[in-house]
Amino acid sequence: MPTQHSSRAGASPPVLPDGPLAQSQDTQEHHAIWELLESVTDPEIPVVNLREMGILRAVRQGAQGLEVVITPTYSGCPAMDQMEADVAAALARAGVAATVVTQLAPAWSTDWMTPEARDKLRSYGIEPPAKSACAAADGSKVIAFAARKSAGVGVADVVACPQCGSDNTTEISHFGSTACKALYRCLHCMEPFDYFKPY
């Protein structure tokens, strides 16, 4: 585990607030790096950047100089290496000497997505995740919420269609084109769509 210097990375509450992560004690140099990294987008979903996704966690002074902290989404997400390389490349292009540090804890949650990320996902055709992914921490919710409303087991999450806004949708598959998405179909406009799974 990397040593934790910033108040954000060192804090213990399980759910971190949404929104930009710049800290009041950040120096001007830190702010410049935050600004610079606004251009680094998610390789799978190019309409959102890493800050908006909650992947970019901190810019801080480490023992070996400046560090940019990112956190992985899914354990096996193949885009993580690309994100790390993209951040490093953006820093190098701007001539900033900083290392990219990957930090596992606290575990990334879709609750960290910013409101603008959620809007951008929706207009891109991906329904953003329902809130409170962390509420499932006791494991019971897994069994309780069933995929198909017709299965008659539990109560399914209401997922609105990003195309027409209808709540009359059904899950086609628990898993979609990437680890972070499920596949849904709107029963109103009949369009299939991706749903970003609460995580």
Added chain:
Amino acid sequence: MASYQDYLLHLADNALILGQRNAEWCGHGPILEEDLALANNALDLIGQARMLYQYVAALRKDGKTTEDLLVYFRDVPDFKNYTLVELPHSTAMLPTASGDRDYGVTMTRNFLYSALMVQVWQALEHSSDAQLAAIAAKSRKEAQYHLRHAHDWVLRLGNGTEESHRRMQAAFDYLMPFTQEFWTDSAMETAAAKSGAGVDVRAFKAEWEATAADTLQAATLKLPSSDGFVTTGKHGVHSEHLGFVLAEMQSLARAHPQAAW
């Protein structure tokens, strides 16, 4: 401390071998959506395994252990996974061809394993080892989703046609005895639990059994006996199947050691 690394390898090997098995469905899924589902499931499991192998490699501090070395250059007796996760996707106790894969067996195993791991990872979030706790926090969310997926298929197939019902019952009858291994003792688990870094899996037995019983009942399946021979995969004594899994998984890396791409 070697014993604690064994414990981490036990967790990693379970995830890796089941990930490798589930990845066998890639390109062969019964329907496109499930093909994608199993590829994603395998990706999560192999991702969990990688975090654990990377951690073991870091703990060894010998300058040569890497995640690749642990995965590609250990042999059958070095692997500490449950025998359950290395079995082919078939109830036949015979050498199997790829065409013999039975999705019911795959879903049953994913159900039995993820129902346990949801509890294990949840408890390990409170591990005295901060790195293991961090890995557990990520893995727990993924295990929950895998449980949800497998649970849904157990219900669907159990409540499905006569044929799907028969095959699901056969899958549970076949796999249930392998779950006895969960509750047996091992030095690595005992030591890890005692230190506060690991957990005693036996504490989860009652809840796991209740989940299995509830699900089987909802799926109109009979809860089979889990008596009989107790497997010993976590002690490194495996079924004949693990060698074949490793042969496929390791052959490329062993044919081209040091290769980079």
